[in-house]
Amino acid sequence: MKILLVINNFYMKGNGMAASARRTAQYLTDMGHEVRVLAGPNKHAAQPQPDYCLKEFKFPFVQGIIDAQGFSYASSDPKIMEEAIRWADVVHLEEAFVLEIKAIKIAKKLGKPLTATYHLHPENITNSLGPLRYWKGFNRNLLRLARNHVFNHCSYVQCPTENVMDRLRRYHFKSNLALISNGLVADECTRPLEMPEGYLDESRPFKVVYIGRLSKEKDQTTLLEAMHFSNYAKRIQLIFAGIGPDAKRIKKHAHKLYEKGVVGYEPQFVFLDRDGLRKLSAEADLCAHCATIEVEGLSIMEAMQQAAVPVIAVGPYSGTSQFALDRRSRFPEKNPEALAQRIDYWLANPEERWRMGHVYAKEIQKYDIRRSVAALLDMFQKAIDLNRKA
Secondary structure, three states: OEEEEEOOOOOOOOOHHHHHHHHHHHHHHHOOOEEEEEEOOOOOOOOOOOOEEOOEEOOOOOHHHHHHOOOOEEOOOHHHHHHHHHHOOEEEEOOOOHHHHHHHHHHHHHOOOEEEEOOOOHHHHHOOOHHHHHOHHHHHHHHHHHHHHOHHHOOEEEEOOHHHHHHHHHOOOOOEEEEOOOOEOOOOOOOOOOOOOOOOOOOOOEEEEEEOOOOHHHOHHHHHHHOOOOOOHHHEEEEEEOOOOOHHHHHHHHHHHHHOOOOOOOOEEEOOOHHHHHHHHHHOOEEEEOOOEEOOOHHHHHHHHOOOOEEEEEOOEEOHHHHOOOHHHEEEOOOHHHHHHHHHHHHHOHHHHHHHHHHHHHHHHHHEHHHHHHHHHHHHHHHHHHHHHO
């Protein structure tokens, strides 16, 4: 099968959507299928470039905000786009922006089947636009625009979580909706089955880890505020693994907690490669995930692979809480007191925490990316078959 992925930028570092697309492309290729990419340029010129490379589009006045979010947009080029789409058996859209709208027009002209993945809520975009993030009507209209101009032109739309599928159904998407996780690369759990010597030592710090971009929608602030309510705050070592546009504010907030004696250890901020994140997760006592806007949340899923017990926010625009196995690992979003209660429960019960960590590691195996890619291939074939019948 010849599969064309359409995405504004396939190579952005620290961008979960681009990382997911790269993993999917690699596994599709490993399974013997041809995958090509229509996208803007890799900003590192010496590194791989898209098969069909478009120029980057720069937005006047707001380009700085876009760069800070770890994103970039591609300009359209009808000649390059038509060459790419003509080659494909199926055209898969990773976003719902102008590039994809133009790709749809060409695909329809050439009679090519279209599918898409729902990677972003409108709130992911407007969250960086000041007062707009509070305007629900604006976000609803953005979703309707994406539905009408992109997703409804696709025969199938991949929904990574039940939360996404429910939302798209409420908005009466006409496409067939397929519940398919973006998938995890299968990693061996490196946390030992037996608790190591010293794990129950009351003098050691508790490592509470947050992996994710330092941004408003990830809501690291709720974890910081939870320290005011935790009985274990003096023993907690907070570790934030990520970069992002809100780094300065979050670091300042964290440092004040330490200065005022709320926490007993200076919060750490690190940016790690895949191996480093795996090691950090395997050493964590808990991994928090407070995001208010999240389609899936692969970072906490990868931590769970290493038997890290999660504590996950529950909210209307986050699908991540479906991975929590019971209420001990769920709390209402933006509720630091409830988060502190969950943290304190787990820290007070080390044997149960260790046991449940390995339960999570086993449970998360069902989201193996190989299963996801097999389901995507089935979706692509159904789209091709429907297109032939049309």
